Amino acid sequence: MKKTLLFIGLVSIGLSACRKENTFDGPSINEINSKFAILESFKVDKSTADFETGNAIFSARFNKIVSWKITIKGSISKATKIISGESKVIDASNASWNGSTTLFPLFKTENCTATLLIASENDSASTTISISKTKLLPTGARMIANFENGLDPKWTKFFQSGASMECLVKADNFAPEGTKYLNMGGTVNWDWLIGLVDFNANAYNNNVTFPFSTNPENEYFNVLIYGDPDPKTNMTKALFQFKEDENSDGVFDPTKEDEYDYSVDVNWVGWRLISVKYAEMVTLENGSPIPPKGNKLHNPDKIGKISFLQLANPDFGFARCKIDLVSFTQNKALDL
Amino acid sequence: MNKKTIFFIVLALASLQGYAQKARKLSFIGGARSSVFSNALSVSDTLIDTTTAKNNYGGYTLLDLGFNIQPNKQTEIMGMFRIKNNYGGFWGSGVQFDVRQLWVKGVVGNALRYQIGDLNLRQSPFTLYNHHADQLDSMPSVFKLQQNIVSYEQFYQNNTWRMQGANVDFGLSFSKFLKEINFNGFVTRLNATNFANVNERLMTGGNISVFQSNQFRFGYTYNSTFDLKATTANNNLFSNTIHTFDWSINHAIAQNNLKLAGEAGISNWNYSADTLAPVLNDYFVNAYAKLYLAYFHTNISVGYLNVGPDFRSIGAQSKDVNYNAPTLFFNRFTNNQQLRPITLIDMIGNENIYNRTISTSLASENEVFNDILPFGLATFNRVGAYGKLQYQSKNNIHVQAEVYRLNEIRGQGSDALKAFSQIKLNSKIPFHTLIGLANKLEVQLGMRLQQTTRNSIYATENIDYKNLQVSLGLNYEIIPDLELLAGFVQQQNNGNSFITERNEYSEVTYFRNSNYNLSQQIAAVGLRINFSPKAYLCALLQQSSYQDQSTINNKAMADFKINQFGLIYNILL
Structure with missing residues (x-):
């Protein structure tokens, strides 16, 4: 009996050595429940976009993870592009616009309004961007x-x-x-x-x-x-x-x-x-x-x-x- | 090749083989059921619900006819067809014809047993096991009758999962040192390739049990779920492998018996070519001591449980209930067409929400029904102790009690750890034996209290959540073969908790704060005529209610009641 208990004890010690130590899983709940604040205001990196040569990057920064949605609307075409995410930071990794469309028709050479909505916090912000050259079909299409x-x-x-x-x-x-x-x-x-x-x-x-x-x-x-x-x-x-x-x-x-x-x-x-x-x-x-x-x-x-x-x-x-x-x-x- | 084709081929082969043998046997097994239900919904909403239907009628008749063929003493073939006709079906419309079961089993050389086709498989609680974790432990007979139909439909038998593949087992006996060694192995197909990007996924498993004597046994269990390479061009292969070691030592002390038993193991979970997918490695230990006191007709157990936060086992962490499945009736309600939540009436008798086999990703939990051990003993991120007591008197009074005291091992969105406690008390009292009644009068009582707390330095991270479930059942034999059944279940959820959101790799991505002041009841009364031990007719009247009284719950539901009248005729051939 003693040998068995000793064996079980040794196995337990051996096993515990292979468990990795993390602080906690997921985002901090304390941070999720803190009072919302915009740390960097919503903006776009260019006022005029040439989608033949590059993308437009939207950016903003918050104090906690929130669900956000950017809606870009063409003033003439009425085309709509929606970019959404759940994060603390809006940047090139999650809010890069290449001139594409979510709700057709396609965008034209026109002025657009981009609106950021954080529904859970009842907060929003807007900026404008004009399109000088629309998006081309990709090379090789x-x-x-x-x-x-x-x-x-x-x-x-x-x-x-x-x-x-x-x-x-x-x-x-x-x-x-x-x-x-x-x-x-x-x-x-x-x-x-x-x-x-x-x-x-x-x-x-x-x-x-x-x-x-x-x-x-x-x-x-x-x-x-x-x-x-x-x-x-x-x-x-x-x-x-x-x-x-x-x-x-x-x-x-x-x-x-x-x-x-x-x-x-x-x-x-x-x-x-x-x-x-x-x-x-x-x-x-x-x-x-x-x-x-x-x-x-x-x-x-x-x-x-x-x-x-x-x-x-x-x-x-x-x-x-x-x-x-x-x-x-x-x-x-x-x-x- | 579909099941029907395979069945006819097997049937033809069996016929040819049996032609030359005089001992060929053919028997018929199966069952028949007719069920009709009338459901009525009443909703208490701020706006009168004028958009959804409030009454629902439905029913069906089905026949399961199985052919059990024994072409020789070593072989047994089973094929079962199902014919089902929903009420209102006419000239083929609404009629379903299906193959329900198909398997071949036999013995090779009086030593190796095999089964091919449909299999009901179970290994240990940490490798392959249907825990039924969210079910009522002490379900009154009037509800058990409905739950038995769900179990029959989904092939739930003693914590097994229904799978398709091949299974072999054999044993070796020894005259010295060892008593016997038993071997078991299986391979099953979890999902078929689509010939493009979804690989063939298989599960294999095996077990070696070494019986040194009646007093000492140990074993090794292996389970692996993996994608089969080169079944498509997709080279990102999933695998989940578990190795466990289990032991059992019995020691007699006069008329009493002490058993020391347990299981410990490791798991690995990975994708071979997905750089975003984490590799999860962890272990578990479950060890207990069980003392049988013969004089008191009582079993007492104490145990230690430690299941790591990254322990993953698809076979043991699949849930029988799919909380994302649509309910059988009144799926949407209120003017806003809200999805009706799964309630006690669905948990008891709605076969739509139950999975027949294991899932290939981590199943959704539902803290309304189980916040502490949603995957049974295989629930990851739990450490602590438990105690159990079982008593059965000479006149068949059953009492069971359980206490669990567990903690998280790794925090969830907080450095502070959750503490869990669970108390269960179930009893079955045969009053007819106590007061000398000729007819059966049996009362069932059940209670389960779950409590989750977390005390953090940040008040926003604190949790205080309770889930109390109380059940009462009555079974009275009015005259021979005519029984009155009655049952009542009340469930109360109070407090705050955080619902965990996970990505496809089971990693936590967000926590949704949820506040509960939720009350559910279901009450039923039924009359059952038993034509034989295998045939009955039952008339049921039941009412369930759902009251969400939380004013700060983001997902507040309108209160509603469902009244149900049903007739079930059930027969086993």
Whole structure:
């Protein structure tokens, strides 16, 4: 018995030696509950921003961790950028603005007002900034479709003959970028498919594949989607298919070659930027992941066709959405 | 390949194998249940709630039909289908057809036992264990009946978790020095890859138990959860490994018995390629002495518990209750469409909020139901002592009492440490044996008091929080096979506390001050007709109420009541 107790004692001492000593976990509660004070006022590092060359940095400093939100509004475009966080310091690490937008449309060359709100303390502050040059698409970005020149005749299009069908490039105030976008919608109560557009690689060059890199970790697919679902059904699905022509014969064989998919339920109202790394796309069959049918490797340089399909459950039948700025970017998602 | 396909393949193979054997056996097991409930909500809000429905009706009928096939003496195959029809279902709409269980088990060479498919697994309380930490210890029968349905649905059996994989165990007996050594090992799949960026995640575990004699036993337990390399291009692999050593020494003292037992171990938690993720290493010790006093029919235990602040064990720190899950009915209420909080009525009978298997990240705690040991004995950052007493008289009076006195090891947002105390008292009194009644008359009493305090040099860091739970149950056999069931539970939360917010790595990011003056009650009465030990029909009437009287609580809820009438017909084949 004594030996056992001695052994247990030695094990306990040995174990206690491997526990690290910290003062406490998390932020100081005393500090969290202290009276709020702004130690450095809210400001921006430049009065005029050229987003082709650099970002605008907002800054402020408080005496404790608070939840804060900076809302930047364009005076002409009415575009809105929201930056939020929970910290004691606002600086380049958490409040750097590259001219991008949270609520579309995009910002224009215009004056903007930036408002800092600390809701828990019922405190706010404002500053102004004017945009001299707006943000550019990142280097290496490849535009698949911005619809500024309408529907390319080399794209393949198919639309069901349902009720109130529409597939038009429109030019109106809804345009989030440039002046035009693709509007698709209608009611089809016998099939999931409302309509589709195939963006074929040979519409852009004479090759059978798009000129993307070989590394799927570096390739990001981006699209702007405007959601306006019927509140009764809340049913619109946007499915993007990426069909790899692995043997470069100009024909996609769905039984022997990889197809990667991205499906999204368009259940929001307004424009939203969707960005997905190509390496993270999966093969879908009836909405569920399955193993790819080809070499089972993501080969962005082998993509021969990108398809956009609008779908809806035929029990409901109705779907509608708008899309714009279908593009691929390298190394990071598109940041508008 | 889905479960149905596997089941038919296994069934076909079993049929072929059994064709050549005369000893083939086929038996049917399973159960059936029909349940209908009517729920009514009443809300006391400053504005009259005109936006949410106040009545809810629903029910279902289900049949679980299992085929237990024994193609030979060494093999047993089990497949169970479920057909469920929600009331109102018509021509397939609302009807669910599913495979509920599928496993094969057998013995190789009369020595090695194996099971493949669905498994109910449990290891030690610090490695793989479903603690049911937030459940009422002394649940009146009228509520236990509903909780049993939840347990059946989620496959809760003796603190096990439902998993899929393979399990083997075997033992060796010795004539000298050692009595026997038992080995057990398993591998299960926690989540499947999505073929893109989510890796295949497995859990493996094993245990070696060495019985030197009836008096001395020791063992080693291993548990590891890890991402399988190269199942996707994502090379950031998660792993959580626990090694434990346990022991048990029995020493007879006349008719009495003294047992010295315990478990100690270490854990590691890391991501291989995420520089933001911390590497957590820590240890735990749980040791106790248990004295059985034969003359008094009493067990007395005293123990020491020390679970480090960075001790992580996915298998032991998963919770059965998912506090982020939507409630089964009246999910939102009031004009502001507030999320209705999980209350006693949900904890007792709402299977929606219960997890079937372990989670892959640290589960959310809820201090309203358990502030002291939210992950049972495996709750990290606790050190202290406990004592237990169990008494069972000759005429079946049961009394259980527990006292825990614990402290934090590392402060949470403060250098001052929290002190925890918990007192539990449960008893079951069979009055029919005491006063000589022919029919059963059993009364259950339960009480749990939790208290958390922290005294800091900064008044804003102080905590004084109490949670009192009282339960009373009655079970009276009016005539043979007709029982009157009644139960009442009252829970009171008072004082202030800080709700901990954590990031995806379980690191603390913020503390939300919360003040409680919260009162919950649930009362129920039911009539149960027992057709057999395996079949009953029960009519239930129950009312639950939720009153948040705190004026300074940031998340103050409108008071509400839920009245419920239900019929349950339950049969086990």
